[in-house]
Amino acid sequence: MSRDGRRTPAPAARPGVVGRLADFLDDRTGYRAVVHEALYERVPGGARWRYVWGSTLVFAFMTQVITGLFLWASYSAGAQTAWESVYYIQHEMAGGWLLRGIHHFMAQAMVVLLALHLLQVVIDGAYKAPREVNFWLGLILMLLVLGMALTGYLLPWDQKGYWATIVATNLAGIVPFVGPSIQQLVIGGPEYGHHTLTRFFALHAGFLPVTLVLFLVVHLTLFRKHGLHAKQPLTRPDAMFWPDQVLKDAVAMLAVMAVVLGVILMPALRAMLAGEAVVPGELGAELGAPADPSLPYAAARPEWYFLFLFQFLKVFEGWGATGEFFGAIVVPGLIMAGMFLMPIIGNWRLGHRFNVAFTLAILAGVGLLTALALNEDYAAVWVNTTALAEAERLSEQTGGDAAKLIAAVGGDRGKAAAIEKQWKTLERVRHSQAFLDAVKQAKADAARAIELAGRPERIPPGGMLELVRSDAKSQGPRLFAQHCASCHAHVDPLAEDAAAVIATSSAANLFGFGSADWMRGLLDPAEVAGPAYFGTTAHREGDMVNFVQNDLTDAATWPKVHIDAVVAAMAAEAGQPVPQESASLVEKGRELVAASDRCGGCHAFRDNGTELGSAPELTGWGGREWLVGIIADPTHPRFYGDTNDRMPSFGKAKEGGIAPLSSTQIRLVADWLRGEWYRPTGH
């Protein structure tokens, strides 16, 4: 192509077909002039790297449009379909992880590029006359991009997006007068649900980007009208936008894309180097567990570039409602207003310096707040707590009471002050640890949800949440912690801290309940009266303990092979698989359990004729039905009857009242204790 397409006279020689077609098109559309206009912009002082930021931003936006449209083709905005469709994109569709990964990380790159672009415009003074309007347009574009980031975070409808959106929309709700209405409009009603998603999606993929394109067109038109704001002094001759600057821009775009791809693929590279298998679904953007309003989510944090706003709210501790209004609305509003005023302030004598200082101060503030937020969350990773052991001991001893502390350190006020300072550190570490544990739990929940979603039966129409809520593996530990753990331990006896945990419990350790090992422990005279079995219960001096300690130790009536047989029979009763070679042992065990001069003297077993009421029935012991029964009502004659110690009847409700646990919950606890839950094949 010639340097000056417009004035190229029609060549004397007959042009080829392409040439003639081009001439025809130009005659009817005038496209050459447009292309010329677009490409042959003079760049004073020649192409420079410092001019690439605007172009990389346009490129990043185009990337978002392209990947966004393709994501749209697979996304379904609805409370029972959003998570599910994103799961499908991320974990099942070929290349879905890459598509979503690019969209996710390019959004972050865009925020960084925005900051760089803004910084450069301010430092170069490119906001001054006659470019004021374009600067304002730029600020509006920035707000639109941030708005898209905020709305996009919710769309997967996972725990982290859900809780971050609750905070963001509640903050919108504190605006005086119109706040509650705005909040209700964006969440689409009084509660979060379908319409929160449809609205956020419409904003994210419709209203905001369309508005952005309109502003972008004006922004670019004005940019061309005023020409590039060249950085003085010009050291080199002028050049044309095409191809000199375009080359630099293109290289920068490629670099941005390379960084984004690098971030996505880095874990794959690491796995490959470590010789591990690469799971494509685990690359790129994370997908948390499905949103659940009834499940605490202590790992709730916004995307990292909003962390400073999040942290800023903590600055106003003790200021009450005014503080929150200041932190969430007034100060961010004033800062934005200050930025909008920059072109006017810039006209004053020291105005430009002020603007640069203002911008740097904001960026420094943002950086500082982000660092503070991260430091708070990750303190437990780097604070060495071994030096704080004494402070920790004193905290437990005094219950955190300052007056008692002074007495405890023998009146040494200096030392007391030092210890109190260490208490602060300890508290920080404890809070950080709670956050890190929550993150770990969130990761485990997410992994489990994804595992369940991949079942051959697929996700039910009620959505993923329904499936997660009926999963013993994820619900069991929560229910157990809430309802059972105040008495029962559930810890592997071989674990490091098992002894301590078991010692503080007031009922049997239920780890491995129903297994041969558990039964062997019960029949062990050294253990039966220990804290892992009946040691801390009313049965400590009961018939069973007496029997194990006095009768079972008599090797003449109870040779080891008989005990082995009983153990095998009980494990079989709990539904443990019986290997071919132990079939006869189990048979022998059943005879012993049933025999009226052995276990059957107290325990009913199959049809041995022993009446219920003196000891728990052993038919189906440790099986699902048996466990559900004893959890629901241990006072039933089938179980402990009136010898039941303190165990509540979790399934029993008074007339018209409600039971502590629903039958579904009891089933979940029973299944979890028995280790019965979905496991993907091939693991």
Next chain:
Amino acid sequence: MTHSHQKREEQREEQREEQPHEQRQEREQPAAADTANSRRGFLTKALAVMCGGLATLVPVAAGVWAFLDPLRRGSAAATFIPVADLAAVPDDGVPRQYPVVTDRVDAWTGFAAEPVGAVYLRREQGSREVQALSATCPHAGCFVEMESTGRCFRCPCHNSSFTLDGGIVNPSPSPRRMDSLECRVGDNGTVAVKWQKFRAGVAAKEVQG
């Protein structure tokens, strides 16, 4: 195509033929000098803007009308929801968390007996009275949890802390204490709470929705 429309179309076609672009521009000048014409010109312009504006207003108005629909939807009337049995609430002054399970409607989907949130119930020794606190943080709506030490409540978001009876521990960013919920203990010992949401981030406890 209607008849009049067709005619207009034809007229425009004629005009285009006799008035190439440049000429039209020139002719406007002398026309503007004529006051009668200028009045007519103003009318034409005003009418054009009005017609165009009105036509565009219709889809915008229809859109905005539907978009504002959520404003007329309040929360379902607050009802007392049974959450626990009195015997299941330990009388040691330490709050315990209980799920709130109730029927729920989300736009077009109806859920039966769905967990919608949680409350903390607390009871002093030997008392039949139960204090209920909403687990929703009055600061910005995160889920308040008990500290691992069991000495206080703490919100995992911006560190608001509350005493075991919901009082604010200063300095906290929360503008008010935890929201207490009305709580009834039935004759049969069923503890029921009035399930309500309150506006976050303001000093006064205002019912939301």
